[in-house]
Amino acid sequence: MAVWLSFWFRLAHPLHPNFISAGSWILISSLFIGLPLYAYTGQYKGLTRYVGSAAFYPLAGRNGLLVLLLAGIGVMLRLPMPPRSSWILLWLLLTGFTGAVRFALRDMLLNLRSTQHKQQLRVAIYGAGQAGAQLAAALRLAGNHRIVAFLDDNPAYWSRSINGVAIQPPQKLMEMEDSIDQALLAIPSLPRSERRRIVEGLQSLGIPVLQVPSVDDLTSGRARIDALRPIAIEDLLGRDEVPADPQLLGPGIRDAVVFVTGAGGSIGSELCRQILGLFPARLILLESSEPALYAIEQELCLSLPDGVALQAVLGSATNPQLLQRLFDEQAVELVFHAAAYKHVPLVEANPLAGLANNVGSTDQVCRAAVASGVRKVVLISTDKAVRPTNVMGASKRLAELVVQAHSAESTSTCLSMVRFGNVLGSSGSVVPLFRRQIAAGGPITLTHPEIIRYFMTIPEATTLVIQASVLAQGGDVFLLDMGEPVRIKALAEQMVRLSGLSLRDAAYPDGDIEIVCTGLRPGEKLYEELLIDAESQPTAHPLIYRAMERSLPPHELWPKLDALNRAFAAQDVEAALKVSAELVPEWRRAKP
Incomplete structure (x- = not known):
């Protein structure tokens, strides 16, 4: 031819x-x-x-x-x-x-x-860029999906096509909702606020949503473009990522000996990951849980930079002899004190253990650091320390007072604290709890329909903690901008929808998952706050604020702390709680 x-x-x-x-x-x-x-x-x-x-x-x-x-x-x-x-x-x-x-x-x-796949899923791909085109090609080869349309917010793409499939504005989806089984979000680098807007729009139409892996997973080869996964609530909560200030990320850590207590916990382990990337001379991990210490040590060894030494220490931050020996022998320069008991109901049921660990460890870390000439100590605190209504919050407020008192006495060691709210994915977060309850078929247990909380991702909170350590001058209480508060009931409802299930209530008795309100737990607040009685002041970082909170002079605090230690030794719960209430007068102690 x-x-x-x-x-x-x-x-x-x-x-x-x-x-x-x-x-x-x-x-x-x-x-x-x-x-x-x-x-x-x-x-x-x-x-x-x-x-x-x-x-x-x-x-x-x-x-x-x-x-x-x-x-x-x-x-x-x-x-x-x-x-x-x-x-x-x-x-x-x-x-x-x-x-x-x-x-x-x-x-x-x-x-x-x-044609051999009789039950092909009819999908719309949201995103007509490179990721969308690659996803379409992969789905076409797999043969399990039929691409009905591409959706994109860019008007320049409208009325054009990719491999014969039309690119349409998202508003057209309302006309196609009956002919679409799933929407596939194919914009890996989408800011969190935009992702939230798109997902809420798709959910309002009752269309299940899946997304392609993140840019990091794609570029590192950990995932393929067609490894679709459900939208996780963590992808929607919080604000868009704010780039770290290079002048605040690294000084004081590079070529220094850094010590992290509670290194196996949610915040402590992420601190270790990020500190390792800033090339300290040595990173020392202190953790009382053997499995947690083993897990974080094995993980960090896989990404250990050349010239950085890693030392894992199994022990408690309440052990003064251990702390003093490590600080002296290793010439520690910077300490991040993240070790704490943080589960409100458990600490409420075990007040002596919570107070002894949270207050006692902070006092011992500060004393050993001052005696050894450690340059900086940073306490990881919580918004529950502000006008606390539970033992855990009161213990963290006491820990703050201890840091402030040691800072007032020390001329060589700079001691400060960073206070922030809930972090997504931590062991005490409601998100993993709700996820387990949804997987079990419900119900989701909620303490109160109007309860609200602030949320921040663990990596973002940790990055801000490291940057705040550079800003510390001594006795500082740093507050992190937590973004917009989230109503927990709305969070639970969204998690149900993201799982592809429906809510069961009086209006929809045949739904899949029911939300049950059980009543506020002892010491639980409807909302959290970050300030006690001070005005916050801006710092060099737009998301970090400084508050010079009320503190107790050392000569007033130390006798009370001695009385608290005697109560610990005597296992006298009432005496320990009485001393704590005297030191934290704003504590609204729950009635027994």
Whole structure:
């Protein structure tokens, strides 16, 4: 066909005499030379159903070589020759026809495979960029999905198409909701606020939403573009990421000996990960839980930079001898004190253990640090320390007072604290609890329908803690901007919808998951706050504020602390709580 058309196009006659004389030998020779040439150069080795545009260029090269061989044979054997331009036409037609046949076979095989999947999911891909196009190609090869439309917010894409599938504005989705089984979010780098807006719009239509992996997972090779996963609530909560200030991230840590207590906990382990990336001379992990210490040590060893030493210490931050020895022997320069008991109901039921650990460990860390000449100590505090209503919050407020008192006495060690709210994914977060309850079929237990909380991701909170340590001047109480508060009932409802399930209530008695309110637990607040009685002041970082909170002079605090320690030794719960209430007068202690 290509030989005949090359003569026809060039000579403007379908059966020109030149075709009879020259075309006959070219046609026969192209079969006898072309087929072995194709076989030898790998034309038939590629899997047809996966052939792509990259296969077209070798094909053009093979056909060019074939045309050159035919022309060479004609010259050497003095055979009748076609016009020179016919050779170019022959090359173009050969390449076009063979390529078209190959791609047509590919499409036929893919369509045949798709018809074998009788229950193809009808999907709309949200995002007509590179990720969306790659996802469409991967789904087409898999054959389990039928792409109904692309959706994109960019008007420049509207009325255009990708592989024959139209790109439409998201508003069109309302007209297509009955013909779509799933929406696939294919914008890996989407800011959290935009992701939240898109997902809420899709959920309002009752369309299940899946998303492609994150940019980090894709670029690192941990996930493929078609490894679709449900939208996690962590992807929606919180604000858009604020880049770290390079001038605040690194000073004081690079080439320093850094010590982290509670290194196996939610905040402590993330502190260790980020500190390791800032190249300290040595990172010392202190953790009382053997499994937690083993897990974080094994993880950090896999990414340990050259020249950085890692030391895992199994022990308690309440052990003064251990702390003093480590600080002296290792010449520790910076301490992040993250060790604490933080579960409100458990500490409420075990007040002596909570107070002894949270207050006692802070006092021992500060004393050992001052005695050893440690340059900086940073306490990780909580918003529950503000006008506490539970023992855990009161213990953390006491820990803050201890840090402030040691700071007032010390001239060489800079002691400060960072106070923030709930972090997503921590062991005490409601998110894992709700997730387990949904997986079990419900119900979701909620203490109060109006309870609200602030949320921040663990990496963001940790990055801000490290930056706040650079801003510390001594006795500082740093507050982190936690963003907008979240109503926990709305959070639970959204998690149910993200799981592809429906809410069961009086209006929808046949729903999947019920939300049950159990009443506020002892010491639980409806809302949290970050300030006691001070005005916050801005710092060099837009999300970090400084508050000079009320403190107790050391000569007033130390006798009370001695009385508290005597209560611990005597296991006198009432005496310990009485002293704590005297030190934290704003504590609204729950009635027994």
